[in-house]
Amino acid sequence: MSLRSDLYDAILNGDAKKAHAATEAALAAGDVPMELIQESMVPAMDEVGRLFECEEYFVPELLLSGRAMKSAMELLKPLLTAAGQKMAVRVIIGTVKGDLHDIGKNIVASMLEGSGFEVIDLGADVSPEMFVAAVEERKPHVVCMSALLTVTMPAMKLTIDALKTAGLRTQVKVLIGGAPVTSQYAKEIGADGYSENASGAVGMVKQLLAAA
Amino acid sequence: MDRRFYLDLAARGLSMPVGTDLVMHEESDPEQVRNDGAALGRVVERAARRWGTPLAIPLMDLRLEKIDLLSLLGVSAAGAETYHFTQPLDDAVLETLCGEQNGPRCPGTRARDTALDLNRSKDGLVPVGMAIGPFSLTTRLMADPITAAAMAGSGMDDAPEVKLLWQCLHISEAAVLRSVRSQISHGARAIMICEPTACTAFISPRQLRAGANLFERMVMEPNLRLKAALEEGGCDLIFHDCGELIDPMVEAFANRLHPVILSLGSSRRLWDDARLVPRDVVLYGNLPTKLFYSDSVMPVEEVVRRTEELVAGMRQCGHPHILGSECDVLFAPQAADAIRMKVDAMLSCVPAHSA
Numbered sequence: 069m070s071l072r073s074d075l076y077d078a079i080l081n082g083d084a085k086k087a088h089a090a091t092e093a094a095l096a097a098g099d100v101p102m103e104l105i106q107e108s109m110v111p112a113m114d115e116v117g118r119l120f121e122c123e124e125y126f127v128p129e130l131l132l133s134g135r136a137m138k139s140a141m142e143l144l145k146p147l148l149t150a151a152g153q154k155m156a157v158r159v160i161i162g163t164v165k166g167d168l169h170d171i172g173k174n175i176v177a178s179m180l181e182g183s184g185f186e187v188i189d190l191g192a193d194v195s196p197e198m199f200v201a202a203v204e205e206r207k208p209h210v211v212c213m214s215a216l217l218t219v220t221m222p223a224m225k226l227t228i229d230a231l232k233t234a235g236l237r238t239q240v241k242v243l244i245g246g247a248p249v250t251s252q253y254a255k256e257i258g259a260d261g262y263s264e265n266a267s268g269a270v271g272m273v274k275q276l277l278a279a280a
Numbered sequence: 281m282d283r284r285f286y287l288d289l290a291a292r293g294l295s296m297p298v299g300t301d302l303v304m305h306e307e308s309d310p311e312q313v314r315n316d317g318a319a320l321g322r323v324v325e326r327a328a329r330r331w332g333t334p335l336a337i338p339l340m341d342l343r344l345e346k347i348d349l350l351s352l353l354g355v356s357a358a359g360a361e362t363y364h365f366t367q368p369l370d371d372a373v374l375e376t377l378c379g380e381q382n383g384p385r386c387p388g389t390r391a392r393d394t395a396l397d398l399n400r401s402k403d404g405l406v407p408v409g410m411a412i413g414p415f416s417l418t419t420r421l422m423a424d425p426i427t428a429a430a431m432a433g434s435g436m437d438d439a440p441e442v443k444l445l446w447q448c449l450h451i452s453e454a455a456v457l458r459s460v461r462s463q464i465s466h467g468a469r470a471i472m473i474c475e476p477t478a479c480t481a482f483i484s485p486r487q488l489r490a491g492a493n494l495f496e497r498m499v500m501e502p503n504l505r506l507k508a509a510l511e512e513g514g515c516d517l518i519f520h521d522c523g524e525l526i527d528p529m530v531e532a533f534a535n536r537l538h539p540v541i542l543s544l545g546s547s548r549r550l551w552d553d554a555r556l557v558p559r560d561v562v563l564y565g566n567l568p569t570k571l572f573y574s575d576s577v578m579p580v581e582e583v584v585r586r587t588e589e590l591v592a593g594m595r596q597c598g599h600p601h602i603l604g605s606e607c608d609v610l611f612a613p614q615a616a617d618a619i620r621m622k623v624d625a626m627l628s629c630v631p632a633h634s635a
Contacts, residue, residue: 082434128430128484135427168361174424192362218573218612252576 071097072108075140079112079182082132084139091140101144102153105184109137113182117267127175130266134178141181155186157277160202160240161212162190164223169216172246172266176212179266180273185210196223196230203236209280210273213259215246224249225257241276245269281406281469281516283560286540287600289334290562295603295630296331297569297623298543300339303327305611314339315387317394324395328405331627335470336405338396340520340608342412342474344389346420349455352376352383364423368443369451377451382458389459393466400467408518409468411459413475414502417452418445419482426482433487433494445498453502457509464513470540471510472518475499476607479523488528500532507537516540518564522607531556546570546606551593562600566590569605572622573615583622587629603630 071094078086094104116133119125125133148154159180163173170192181187188206190198199211211231215221224244231237241260244253254262261276263269304310304323313319320338328336347360353376355363369377385393392410399407412420419425425448428441436442460471478499488495503519510517519537521529522545534542534557542561544553546568557563567586571578587603594601609623 082430124486126484126486127481128426128433129486131424131427132430132434171419171424171426175426218570218610218615221573221612222614248570248573250571250574250577253574256576 071099072104075104075108076112079109079133079136079140080115082129082136084132084136087136088139088143091143095143095147101147101151104140105144109140109182110184113137113179113184113270116182117179117270120265120267127266130175131178134175134182137182138178155184157184157210157273158186158188158206158208159210159212159273160188160190160199160206160208161214162194162199162202163192163214163216164220164227165193165195166223167215167217167220168192169214169246172216173212173214175266176214176245176263176269179270180212183270183274185273196227199227200230200234200236203231203240204234208240209277210241210243212243212245212269212273214244215249218248221246221248221253224259228258241273241280243269243272243276281540283516283540285406286516286562287560290600290602293630294333295627296333296335297605297626298337298340298608299331299605299623300324300327300337301608301610302616302620302623303330304339305616310611314341315391317391318398320391321395321398325399325402325405334404334406335408336399336402337408337472338392338410340410340472340474341388341392342416342420342476344386344392345412345417345452345455345459347386348383348389348459349377349417349421349451351386352379357386365421365444365448366423368440369447374447374451378454380454380458382462385462389462393462396463396466396468400469406469407467409460409463409471409515411456411463411471411473413473413478413499414449414453414456414506415482415499416475416477417456418448418498419477421448421452425477429482429494429498430484430487432498433484433492435492449498449502453505456502456506460506460509460515461513464510464515468515470516470518472520472543473503473506474520475503476521476523476545478521478529479525481524485526488526495529495532499529500536503537507539518543520564520607521545522566527556534558534561541602543604544606549593550590550601551597551599554594554597554599557599559599562602563594564602564604566606567604567626569609569619569623570607572609572619573612575618578622580622580625583625584629587626591630603627 075090243261251262261272396407428445517539518541519539520543543564
């Protein structure tokens with residue numbers, strides 16, 4: 069139990085080295101990878117999200133915790149693959165066409181990954197066609213799009229339209245975010261959800277999937 | 281210039297957006313204007329005349345210093361935006377990037393300087409320069425600057441990410457210094473230094489409360505040296521940061537950088553901030569112009585309401601204030617008319633002034 073709580077604390081405190089060491093020790097002691105994820109790592113990231121919401125943590129802390137989570141996942145992923153286990157939810161994320169800003173998108177990706185989702189990051193300047201191709205190929209449950217500029221926001225609608233045209237829109241939930249984006253805009257363009265920050269994005273993904 | 285010049289502008293009720301981008305997009309080929317000094321100079325002048333301000337403010341194009349910096353390594357302008365350093369730099373690269381002499385300059389930089397040259401002799405205009413701040417440029421040189429900064433704030437000084445962060449800050453400061461010296465030599469009498477990433481998204485208040493000196497070392501020290509370089513060139517500092525800030529950050533900008541104008545984002549309530557800011561520093565802003573594109577989120581009535589609230593708040597606190605935008609007002613093709621209408625609505629909320 070104390071190894072699991074070490075892992076929990078390491079992630080909560082954003083200490084990648086300790087998270088890696090605690091994971092190694094837990095595995096050596098016979099812990100099961102998926103249980104480590106579900107019982108230590110995801111609760112730690114949930115707590116990180118809670119601390120962010122109450123402004124005790126800020127974006128830098130989110131990222132440090134995400135980094136600690138990743139360092140633990142590096143050890144667990146090969147074991148999960150070997151055991152034929154997959155993460156339950158797959159998310160595709162990208163910054164829309166014409167927009168090269170990726171910091172916000174990276175933070176959301178990190179938080180989603182930290183919350184136990186499989187995240188496929190398409191990067192920045194992602195065209196509607198690239199989103200469509202990725203949805204066809206990877207069959208995600210959720211598509212997240214980010215835009216930092218008012219001039220690139222219309223690419224979100226173009227992407228949603230492209231998903232409709234390709235007959236894929238009903239297969240995925242679409243979540244949008246970025247500095248100029250609002251919930252009203254999300255409604256206007258037919259997105260399923262909007263979040264103003266990374267922590268909220270995690271909650272919104274969970275909410276959308278629960279309602280599906 | 282004497283700081284009283286800016287205080288007088290505020291006292292006379294000047295209101296103006298940072299809106300050169302909007303005016304540039306009235307041209308038939310805006311992208312050509314961006315790189316044509318003579319055309320850009322005319323646009324900058326037209327923007328100033330339109331809003332009745334002597335401050336001839338250029339485009340807030342914060343890509344230029346990065347493009348010029350990376351051109352020293354042979355990176356094309358087209359590739360600069362997505363180029364990031366991924367590992368600590370060797371001494372030869374550092375030496376190349378930290379030199380005092382300007383290397384090749386991109387068309388946008390040359391146009392900005394030429395526009396300053398052209399407007400320096402125009403009646404009633406004060407040519408204003410523009411540059412990204414050293415910290416904000418640093419954050420554009422790395423793929424994940426926030427984690428690196430957070431690691432630095434946690435004392436992980438030996439980590440390669442942290443070493444690269446400090447190196448990027450060093451070369452960014454050199455690049456910004458080259459930029460402002462060039463603009464001063466072309467006639468800039470004030471320069472707007474933009475540090476939008478010097479904010480709580482990049483620098484954790486939690487770490488600052490725990491005693492990390494990150495903000496001091498990464499933001500204040502380079503900007504204080506920059507301010508000294510401006511003073512040496514007889515050029516005034518206009519400091520802009522539209523990021524989310526905590527009070528000690530605002531205080532440090534206002535009191536220690538002591539700009540002639542402090543421009544803040546719409547997350548700040550300027551009439552509350554007035555208590556943090558010396559009375560000889562004009563506050564500028566700060567309507568949420570980034571949302572002007574949306575009639576549902578920011579209808580014109582809300583623009584008017586917020587403007588009236590801001591004007592009333594500033595009158596009540598009595599702090600020198602120039603009403604304006606929270607950042608540059610960017611043209612958005614799908615909402616150009618809405619944005620212009622709201623800028624007009626914002627400006628119409630204060631009595632006309634004499635420029």
